[in-house]
Amino acid sequence: MKFLRVIVAGPVSSGKSTFVKTASDTGVIETERFATDSTSLLKPQTTVAFDFSRLILSPEMELHIYGTPGQSRFDFMWDLLIQRADAYILLVAAHRADDFSSAREILTYMHQRVQLPMLIGLTHTDCPNAKSVEDVTRELSCLNDVTCPSIVTVNPMDKTSVFNILMMIKSHILKEVDIS
Ligand SMILES: Nc1nc2c(ncn2[C@@H]2O[C@H](COP(=O)(O)OP(=O)(O)O)[C@@H](O)[C@H]2O)c(=O)[nH]1
Ligand SMILES: [Mg+2]
Numbered sequence: 001m002k003f004l005r006v007i008v009a010g011p012v013s014s015g016k017s018t019f020v021k022t023a024s025d026t027g028v029i030e031t032e033r034f035a036t037d038s039t040s041l042l043k044p045q046t047t048v049a050f051d052f053s054r055l056i057l058s059p060e061m062e063l064h065i066y067g068t069p070g071q072s073r074f075d076f077m078w079d080l081l082i083q084r085a086d087a088y089i090l091l092v093a094a095h096r097a098d099d100f101s102s103a104r105e106i107l108t109y110m111h112q113r114v115q116l117p118m119l120i121g122l123t124h125t126d127c128p129n130a131k132s133v134e135d136v137t138r139e140l141s142c143l144n145d146v147t148c149p150s151i152v153t154v155n156p157m158d159k160t161s162v163f164n165i166l167m168m169i170k171s172h173i174l175k176e177v178d179i180s
Helices: 016-023 072-082 097-113 133-141 159-179
Strands: 002-009 032-034 045-047 051-058 061-067 087-093 118-123 151-153
Touching: 002 016, 002 072, 002 159, 016 051, 016 061, 016 087, 016 159, 051 159, 061 159, 072 097, 087 097, 087 159, 097 133, 118 133, 118 159, 133 151, 151 159
Parallel strands: 002 061, 002 087, 087 118, 118 151
Antiparallel strands: 032 045, 051 061
């Protein structure tokens, strides 16, 4: 059996826990707790360790999907998770431009630690004031020396949409394995 580990990172409320839950065909393990700081203005609960779910693709292959906590005070968890990952997806909420700098920080953090296949998933594209893929591409590539990766739209509440981006990241992983 081959396990592919995919990390789902991103700022608070970008859709990580929802994504992990939707991806699952076996149920999910969550570590949500009531938020006590500024996060509580965005939502009542926040992920403190990680969310985990599994997607069985075939008798030989499973995706293990780990959602990170969004708040940077839990960034040691990002480190633990990313060091053993095969790939990661960074979720960015299209309608929350104030969070783009936090998304860039996470991108830089990951990039400095690992060189792995990755994609950016643009969420909340259905919300008022959502920026386009082109706008977000520009915003995320303008700082730091991180080359901007592919950005695709994803709806974390929609099973097909989540499945599609997971299949994209899976083929990135398998391409890397073939080459090496
Ligand atoms: N309208 C809309 N709501 C979304 C989308 N993605 C996530 N949400 C909602 O945004 C909220 C925060 O999502 P959550 O998964 O808790 O974010 P996390 O902090 O990254 O784990 C939840 O109420 C989700 O249902 C999206 O693409 N569109
Ligand atoms: Mg969460």
